[in-house]
Amino acid sequence: MTTQTPDLSHLWMPFTANRSFKAAPRLLASAKGVYYKSTDGRQILDGCAGLWCVNAGHCRDEIVQAIATQAATLDYAPSFQMGHPLAFETATAVAALMPKGMQRIFFTNSGSESVDTALKIALAYHRANGQPQRTRLIGRERGYHGVGFGGISVGGISPNRKAFSNSLIPNVDHLPHTHNLEQNAFSKGQPAWGAHLADELERIVALHDASTIAAVIVEPMAGSTGVLIPPKGYLERLREITSKHGILLIFDEVITGFGRLGANTASDYFGVTPDVITMAKGISNAAVPAGAVAVTNSLYDTVVNASENGIELFHGYTYSGHPMAMAAIGATLALYQSEGIFDNARKLSPAFEAAAHALNGLPNVIDVRNLGIVAGVELAPRENAPGARAAEVFQRCYDAGVLVRYTGDTIALSPPLIVNEEQINTLFDVLGQAISQTA
Template sequence: MGNPTDHLWMHFTRMGAYAESAVPTIVRGDGCYVWDTDGKRYLDGLAGLFVVNAGHGRQELAEAAAKQASELAYFPLWSYAHPKAVELAERIAGLAPGDLNRVFFTTGGSEAVESAWKLARAYFKRVGQPLRHKVISRYVAYHGTSMGALSLTGVPPFKVDFEPLVPGAIKVPNANFYRAPEFCRDDEEEFGRWAADEIERAILREGPETVCAVFLEPVQNAGGCLPPPAGYFQRVREICDRYGVLLVSDEVICAWGRLGSYFGAQRYAYQPDIITTAKGLTSGYSPLGAMIAADRLIEPFLGDKQMFAHGITFGGHPVSCAVALANLDLFEREDLVGHVAATSDAFRATLSRLHDLPIVGDVRGDGYFFGIELVKDKTTRETFSDAESERILRGFLSHALYDAGLYCRADDRGDPVVQLSPPLIAEQQQFDEMEQILRSVLTDAWTLL
């Protein structure tokens, strides 16, 4: 195998960083672990990229893919159907909350988010509200890389090279209680009401007749696993109902057991109008995403000569659908969702031991989805400067954690955090291993400040 950087253009990667060093190259996975070309083992503390929910090396998922490929490797869903897409859509509709019974398949999360915004705009045009085209999302939130999804994304550095983006994407505060405004810093419910009411204020500023949807993750990824305050989503649902705005639950990460429920909306007891999802639907064994919509949203497109003019060549690919069905069978057989619900508190408690380190400001998240926010001063919650973040996160932590045998994410889209999202099969042994490696590496990182 040649030098990977000679031809391979890696995603979200500073290619120059490998001018004089080897690219880490992973060749095998089993359970919660992966191995590189040198045979070194790493604990996969990120499930690949919040994806490999069932764990690596699941032979039954590989066999499902091979069997389907030998029968029908490909056929589009453009005016035709195939059995696995029909069966999977029915399966997903049975698991989704409320009347989310219409499943539009994509190949990944960005496409699912893009599809949801397009559906919201098209739906309102069809029902006589053509001015509704704007969307509301949160600061620091990441919703994808296609032009619509990137417009929803609230991470400015990711957007600069591609502006101007799709107009009409409005941003509101996120649910980072650790960074709450002074007036509600000591009252999480008050903070939640304020953050939700900021959505109402944005709708009123823009004009309710122009807003079609609000896009929110159950637990926000970027910024470091931000769970919602109690009552937040119930208040958001009330606001959306009041102004006739669709609530989109972006669950590209948060579905399929990541939070200890099939969908994050179920975990926090709110009813969205649309769910966008991908990643863990197949545990990464084949690409697949979906937009899951309420029954009423398809109604304008069911009449004679009507069509939702949107489609994706590989959306609902037969092999991917077969893998997803086998993945859901595995989930049921091993009760992976129940396992996460039963052990999440132990995972949180294990990571919370790190609070005794001076560099650890906050440990937050839910299910198997946690972030550790790093600070310079625990008392004042002072964060790193840009230069310190560059030196600590990119210059040291990312490499040091990997060298110590832990694959996870050191990130500063917002405040500096380390994110952990292991396969849903992880046990206390893996929790302890993560904590021990983090303790050692974060202790060394503190000396660099």
């Protein structure tokens, strides 16, 4: 199959070096299962589930049919002062996968929207609870929470913040990140060192006073910044401190939700229940843009019951609960259950870990990190050229028929959860060869 390259001039591509990409484009034409096919007919093993999102594999017939049927039945229904049955049914299905006591669901269209929704809900909760002075938000260094102004304000990836530094929301502080090569390099699963870093929250509380702090938001496992695994006891300590001071704890599970760690959520995996969970990506297998926020039942009741009548939360999107997104979510969740996809991820996690750590000792590999079906391989940066080595490895992998993702000098891997052991070995074999060939 050969497809003529389209006119590339009109599209402004997101998070992409547009000029260099358009000089040598990488174009995908179709996908099925764990493979893409490029426009020049090459098969490409998807080593990152698209962008951490195609957990059940590409172009699943069940999801495709559900979307098509819904498009022909009810293509759109307003969600302001109106509803349609499928939105309520889908919220019930999502709620069934959430931790106990977190069965209230607000639908969005992306992870970025989910984060900004969660932040607004946190502020609304404290206002409804008689503490409107609680407006401060605490994020974490190297955190990624999407690209809304709220998300980049609580986020901690400096290039994302720098471009908009004069317009970020005020009253935000940040915890230190947990990444420490000296203490934790080549840890398998959760590193042993670093739980004490959560105690920095007590310092922030002492500085600002707990009565001013609305919420703390962290990724249970940080993905986009280079796969940072939480130290043992770290999340538990954050939960303890936030509960002590009446601060809401938000887990950004846009990546970790829906089986990525072999469990419904990272909250379930770690046994730590926050007050709010943000979701997207795997919720619809990326077939239709979709996201959601889950909150505790008591949080929902506080906000809704504080208003005697009228609208309780002045927030929402034209496409909240979009019928086709609801159809995609429903079919996706059913597929996860019928095929035991989360179980497959859990069972394959040891093989995935072994294959990842087999790269230890290759040239310029300074760390390997893993959890569930996620791995990060950190490379030593070239002098005065950060990210260049990883970019070259990424291109070599693509040329060899494997798609990986790189962020800085870390190669991130997160294949569809239907992957098998043979495909895992292929993924890491190709990556190992690319690393060995890259000076």
